Every structure is written in C-alpha cells, then in structure tokens.
Amino acid sequence: MASILYVCVRPERGAAEAEHASFQRGLGVTELDQLDLVRNPLSDEVLARHDGFVIGGSPFNVTDAVKTPLQQRVEADLERIAARALTGRTPAFFTCFGIGVVTRMLGGALTLKHPESTRVTEIVTTDSAASDPLFGPSAPALTVFTAHKESAVAVPPGATLLATNEDCPVQAYRAGTRLYATQFHPEPSPQDFANRMTFYRNNGYFDAAAFDAVEAEILAAQDVGGEGLLRRFAETVA
Template identity: 30%
Template sequence: MSQVPNVLVVQHGENGGPGRFGEWLAEAGVAVQVVTAFDGSAVPGRLAHDGLIVLGGGYMPDDDEKAPWLPATRSLVEQALRGSVPMFGVCLGGQMLAAVAGGKVQADAGAPEHGSTAVTIRPEAADDPLFHGLPDVVPAIEHHVDAITGLPPGAVWLAETARCPYQAFRVGPRAWGVQFHPEVTPRRIRQWNGEELRDQGFDREELYAAAVADEPASAAAWHAVARRFASIVRDRHRGTARPRASAVAPRGEDHG
C-alpha cells in the first residue's frame, strides 16, 4: 500500500495529460501516476490505486483496433465500479464510464462543441459530493463531436448543455463522468487543428479569447471539484470513506 493517497491516470494522447487537475490533486496531497497508453506504456491489469482518472482522446470507448489499450482501460473502470474506488472520467473517459455501466455513446452525435461553453448545473447536483454548491452555470472547455446519448441505469444526471445534454453524471457512490475538460486551460485551444475547427464553423482565436475571459470562473469551480475528489481519494486511502449513493455495477459495453 502506498504511503500517500495515489491516483492512476490513463492518458490517451500526447497533448492530453492531467493538466491543472493533476496539479490540484497534488496540492491536496494526492500522488498522481500517469500511464501514457498511446506510446505503448502498459496499462495495469489490476487497479491497486486509491483512485482512477481516465482522460480524453480521439476514440470511441470501444475503438480497440485504433487504440489497443482500451480493453485494459475498460477493465480498470469496471474494477473501480465494483470496488467503489473513486473515479473521474473526462470526455472519452466519461463516455467509457457511461458505456461500461450500461449507457449509450454515439459517434458524431448532434452538434459539435468546442471552446468555453456554459454548462448548466442541474438540481440533482445539490447533494452530490463533487458538484454541490457550484454556480448555476459554469464555463468549461469542450472539444468533442462524439457524445453520451443515454445515461446508465441509476446514474445521477448532474450537468447539461443545449447541444449535449449529458455533460456530467455520477454512477454509484464514487464514479463521475464529464463530457467537458476541467483539466485544461485556454492555452490548449491553440493546439487544436484550426482547419478542422473552421470546417465546423469555429474560429480558433475567437474560442481562445472567450476561454481566457471565462477562465477565472472556470478555474474556481473545477478547482473546487478537484479538491473534493482529492478528499474522497484520501478517505479511501485511510479506509474511512462511506458510500453516499447506491452502487451500480457495470452493465456491459453494448453502445448501440
């Protein structure tokens, strides 16, 4: 057992690291171990950490031929759910949580979302361990065309946008998925493909400027969420965590 609380982070792309979320966890006393699966680093077969974070990437949750590490990552998600290990899934990671727990994920679903986006916090979040007390609307950076189209049975729907309803949800007591990117700052936007954005009706510099304007509110909210997740991980490490919702077991990976 590690001497300090620790979280395993699965990274799916070169520019897709844990960013400020990882920094906030470290500030809160949680060690962060990153597995860069995209470059051949082995994804562990057993989840022996106090928490799990699965980051975003340009894949569907079952794109095993394009990303052969995905089956191992799905296994970690299943283990987190079965063991009530704190988990946080971002974009692809959130979609993977939804799929493993019995929800639906669809490629090219609806209108794409890019850049800082107003995310509405739903009333169900009022007693959620991570999302309680956030402002009614919080800006978050989005970068996706695929989306969750059906939540898992028993999931708690926490946040939404007009273009993509399922922006945040919880499965069981300690597993969260989000469609947006709380870990990134506006700088990341300038790494995106400008031509692809233009084809979808977006201007990269306009997206960057809007995200810079929204950054104070965005950072404050997601920093609070990161601190709360760190607290749950620390409780898990000490063996003092108590479930705050009914557990939901994985329900397979049939995306439909």
C-alpha cells in the same frame, strides 16, 4: 498519502504532457503518477496499487466505425478501471472520450447529434447533484470547456445525471458512489486549453481558419469551475 493515477489516452506526447500538468494543478496535489495507456497496457499491479484514477481526453471516439487494435485495447483497459470504481473499490473520474467508454459499459447509447466545438460554455447542475460531494458545491451552474464529437444519448442505466445543458444533455453523471464521468474537460485553465488547440487544429473540433478568434474566446473565460470538482475529487480519495 493517497496515490492518484493520471491515465493518458492521447497519442500526441506534447498534449499528453500538458494534460498531466493540468490535472496535477487541478487536483491540487504535489505528485501525480502517470500511465501512458497508449504505449503501455494497464497491469493488474498498477490497477490495484492506486487509490484513485483520473482519465484524460483523447481524439479517439467510441463510435469510430474502424478501430485499431491499440484503440480496442485502450477501451478495454478503461473499462477495467471503470468496473473497479463501480464496485466502490477505487474512485475514478473519467473525462471527454472516457464518458463514452463508461456509457457503453453501463449499457447506454452514444450519438453524434450533440457535438460541442472547442469553446467555453455553461452547464447547470441537476436536483440530484445537490447532495453529491463533488457537484453539490458547484450548484446551480458552472463554466467549463468542451470539445467533443460524440456524447451519451441519455444518462445510462443505473447512473445519476449531475449536470446538463441544451447543447449536450448529458454533461456529467455518477454511477454508484465512486465512478464519475464528464463530457467536458474539468482540468485545463484557459491558457492550458488554448495551448491544447495547437495540437488539434485540424481535427475538426473547431474551424482551423478561425483559430485566433476561438483562442481569444478561450483565453477570455472567467471563473472556470472544473478545478473545484477535481479538488473535491482528490479530497474524497484522500
């Protein structure tokens, strides 16, 4: 059986545990190994042992002007995973904060000009996505959840844009054949995403005074498409 590792980048333990459960359900696997990268560095043995990686979100931002040694180490460890996937050795699926790490590693630029609040939105797939094993079946569009402050200015050098929308031009791309990065969150159900809001009520992803209205919009989301991407990712790993 293929071994997929969920890499946690969230300091909040409750949010991390819930995200792990969301990824396990989204991937459709009975077991999902976990590495809490905030509290444990990535070892060479762990990097080599697993057949695939999924990387969760984080309140960290690559564009942060001041970074703690912890954040610097976390970003360096994520780059090691991305570099391994870029060579084709082990597939990896980076989400949210992770797309910033991968974009910088590939020589791309990041911006704060295309933030998306905590919400449900529609993204459209590109012509290049038609032949992609993950995104092709989701064409021409899919509904997803977003909550981010930074994003890629443009698809980084050597990568293939897979999904976009007007508010955030770079929603997903692939680098090589086995490295995927999405700005959106593919793993949560509407209830999962609503629950996550409680951990980040005051982090600037939405108006805290409008919590109930935002939560209601999230819970009303229909046909959210991220789970299909993760299931197909798990199939490629297997």
